Amino acid sequence: MTMARTLRRQARPLLICDCDEVLLHMVTHFQQWLGEAEGVHFDFETGRFAEALTYVDDGRPVHEDDVWALLDRFFRAEMHRQTLVPGAAEALEVLGEHGDIVILTNIGQEAHGFRVEQLRGFGLDHEVVTNRGGKGRPVVQLLHRHHPTAAVFVDDLSGHHRSVKKHAPGVRRLHMVAEPRLAPAVPPSRHAHARIDDWGAATQWILEQWGKA
DSSP states (O other), rough: OOHHHHHHHHOEEEEEEOOBBEEEEEEHHHHHHIIIIIIEOGGGGGGGGGOOOTTTTOOOBHHHHHHHHHHHHHHOOOGOOOOOOOOOHHHHHHTTTTSEEEEEESOOOOGGGHHHHHHHTTOOOOOOOOOSOOSHHHHHHHHHHOOOEEEEEESSHHHHHHHHHHHHHTTTTOOOOOOOOTTGGGGOOOTEEEEOOOHHHHHHHHHHHOOOO
């Protein structure tokens, strides 16, 4: 048997999955920390993040650059606050029996080790890839590295689905917003193939896209 045939036989489906508000809750814990430590109110239920952060003392909106700085501080020092999305660990256990899993998360490379350890603490011991900006190009890189039989991308942000659609249109795209207080304010992405906010139903959908149902 040739090496090429051996590699083809070993190819598996691939799940490329976001972390925050897909595997781990973030916005509720970010909101709590902002109020406790920064004197900032985060009205994330509106879904309008550009205007959602205001200073408690005078109601001024937090400047966009300062929002990114606050997020950076949260991920550097407060990741321990985050909690597991119900059903996420069970879903990845089932999916890992049939395919490979990569967690593609938009945090700085300096926080890579923290994210790996955080996820391992929840029993999610999978490859973690950090990124800044759109996720289309890193998805292409993962496809070139894994050569999957089929691939599914899961993310809560419509902009990332648009990016993946542009750069890797053959990847099936699932829009998921696992935070129940936020999900009603976020419309289904027109760049995704489906919107499912529950991991039980999402697992079946992913298996169907992989041809494993």
